[in-house]
Amino acid sequence: MQDFLDNAPRITTEKFAAILGLTPSKGARSPLLWNAAFTAGGIDAAMVPMDVTPENLAGLVAALKADKRYIGGAVAVPHKQEIAKLLDRLEPEAERIGAVNAIYRDGDDLVGANTDGAGALSQIADALPDLASRKAVLIGLGGAGIAVAAYLAGAVKELVVANRTPVKAQEAAAKLGAHVSAAALPLTADLLSECGVLVNCTSAGYQDGDAGTPLGADAEALIAALPEHALVYDIIYQPTETALLKLAAARGLKVQNGLGMNLDQAVIAFQKANPGALPIDAVRDAMRNAG
Incomplete structure (x- = not known):
C-alpha cells in the first residue's frame, strides 16, 4: 500500500478508514470527524489521510480491497470521478451522478456512494x-x-x-x-x-x-x-x-x-462504512462536537 502513497499514514488500530485525495494530509477535516465518532462508539478504528496521485490511484484501490482491515472512507479531489471506475459497484445515486465521495466494504466488494x-x-x-x-x-x-x-x-x-x-x-x-x-x-x-x-x-x-x-x-x-x-x-x-x-x-x-455539508455527508458516509455501530444522532453529535 505504501508504494502508492505520497505520505506515510500510521495505522495502529484493528480496522481503518481513509480519505483518498491528492493532499488530504494537509488539512482534510474528515479524519477529525470520523475519529470523533470512532471514539464515541468505542470502536477500535481510525481514519487516516492518504495522499495519492491519479497514476497511483488504481494500485491503491486494489491494495485497500485486499486489506480486510480497510472498511471504507471518503474520497476527495481530484479522484471522485475516476475512482468510480475502480470499485466493484456503485450505489444508484453515485451511478447517476458519475462520481463517488464515499466508499464502504460489503464483504469482499468495495462499494461507491455519493453523499455530497x-x-x-x-x-x-x-x-x-x-x-x-x-x-x-x-x-x-x-x-x-x-x-x-x-x-x-x-x-x-x-x-x-x-x-x-x-x-x-x-x-x-x-x-x-x-x-x-x-x-x-x-x-x-x-x-x-x-x-x-x-x-x-x-x-x-x-x-x-x-x-x-x-x-x-x-x-x-x-x-x-x-x-x-x-x-x-x-x-x-x-x-x-x-x-x-x-x-x-x-x-x-x-x-x-460548506461546514454543514461536510458534516452531513460525513455522518451518512460513516453510517455506511459502520452499519449498526452507532445511532446516527450519536454520530452527528460526536462529529459536530469534534470542532
Whole structure:
C-alpha cells in the first residue's frame, strides 16, 4: 500500500478508514470527524489521510480491497470521478451522478456512494424554506458539483449550471432534466439578477492562499446584481469565509459555507462504512462536537 502513497499514514488500530485525495494530509477535516465518532462508539478504528496521485490511484484501490482491515472512507479531489471506475459497484445515486465521495466494504466488494449532494441540499433547504420557488445558479461541475447539481435540480424552480469547460455544463444540463440549462462563464449580471441561490462548487477560494472567486474579475459587480433575498452558498469550508462569501456578506446577502455539508455527508458516509455501530444522532453529535 505504501508504494502508492505520497505520505506515510500510521495505522495502529484493528480496522481503518481513509480519505483518498491528492493532499488530504494537509488539512482534510474528515479524519477529525470520523475519529470523533470512532471514539464515541468505542470502536477500535481510525481514519487516516492518504495522499495519492491519479497514476497511483488504481494500485491503491486494489491494495485497500485486499486489506480486510480497510472498511471504507471518503474520497476527495481530484479522484471522485475516476475512482468510480475502480470499485466493484456503485450505489444508484453515485451511478447517476458519475462520481463517488464515499466508499464502504460489503464483504469482499468495495462499494461507491455519493453523499455530497444530500449534505449540501439539506443545508440549503434549511436556510431557504421557499427553495422550491427559486432559480439557482451553480458554478463548477467536478465530482462535488455534479452531485450538488443532481440533488438541487429536483428542489428548485430552475437550475442553471456553468463550468470552465462549456461542453461539460451542456452535458450536465441535458442529463439533469427539463428545468436545467447551461450558461457560459463568466456569468452575466442579467443572469444573476434573477438568481435566488448562487452555489460555488469550484475550488476558487480554497485555503488561505487563494483569494479568487468563481466570478472572475467582475465579481463585485456580479454580486451587486444578485437580488437582496439571494443566498450565496460555497461548498468550501477552509477558510470558513471565502473571498466570494466576504463579497456577498459585505453586500448584506445571506451566506453559508460548506461546514454543514461536510458534516452531513460525513455522518451518512460513516453510517455506511459502520452499519449498526452507532445511532446516527450519536454520530452527528460526536462529529459536530469534534470542532
